[in-house]
Amino acid sequence: xxxxxxxxxxxxxxxxxAGHEAPFGAELLLRLFTVYPSTTLYFKHLGAxxxxxxxxxxxxxxxxxxxxxxxxxxxxxxxxxxxxDLHAHVLRVDPTNFPLxxxxxxxxxxxxxxDEFTVEMQAAxxxxxxxxxxxxxxxxx
Ligand code: ZNH
Numbered sequence: 001x002x003x004x005x006x007x008x009x010x011x012x013x014x015x016x017x018a019g020h021e022a023p024f025g026a027e028l029l030l031r032l033f034t035v036y037p038s039t040t041l042y043f044k045h046l047g048a049x050x051x052x053x054x055x056x057x058x059x060x061x062x063x064x065x066x067x068x069x070x071x072x073x074x075x076x077x078x079x080x081x082x083x084x085d086l087h088a089h090v091l092r093v094d095p096t097n098f099p100l101x102x103x104x105x106x107x108x109x110x111x112x113x114x115d116e117f118t119v120e121m122q123a124a125x126x127x128x129x130x131x132x133x134x135x136x137x138x139x140x141x
Pocket of ligand 1: 042058062086132
């Protein structure tokens, strides 16, 4: 699915995030909730405006899962299977929300990497995160 060049881009960018999953994740969620308020529907238990502690803890869990996906780029389906069950059967997150999250993810990367975030990196991350989203949404029916 991803060629050698694309993998290298994913790994190179992940090195920036690894070890800082909580702050990056919190930033991602804050952007998602602010730019696409409809996404907060799924996080009602966090209240009208989720506090920093919740953003950090949920953001960390979410990005740790992305880290697992980075380690298993060739085998996303197996690596993310329990998480796919959770999103499809328990959380029932509408699949249309995934592209919104991916877009916010790209903006977070761009804002941190600035000029270093090349078009090739963006393309590789888009392909990779779309692959993750496909796996997380394919158990719906
Ligand atoms: Zn999700 C949860 C990941 C997307 C919503 N998530 C979760 C978790 C994780 C994740 C890891 C945790 C689990 C446990 O704890 O067990 N996600 C993820 C990823 C992605 C996602 C990786 C992509 C890429 N999500 C998503 C979306 C949404 C969501 C798009 C909507 C909007 N999630 C969610 C919720 C939850 C989760 C609601 C639950 C939370 C709590 O619990 O608090």
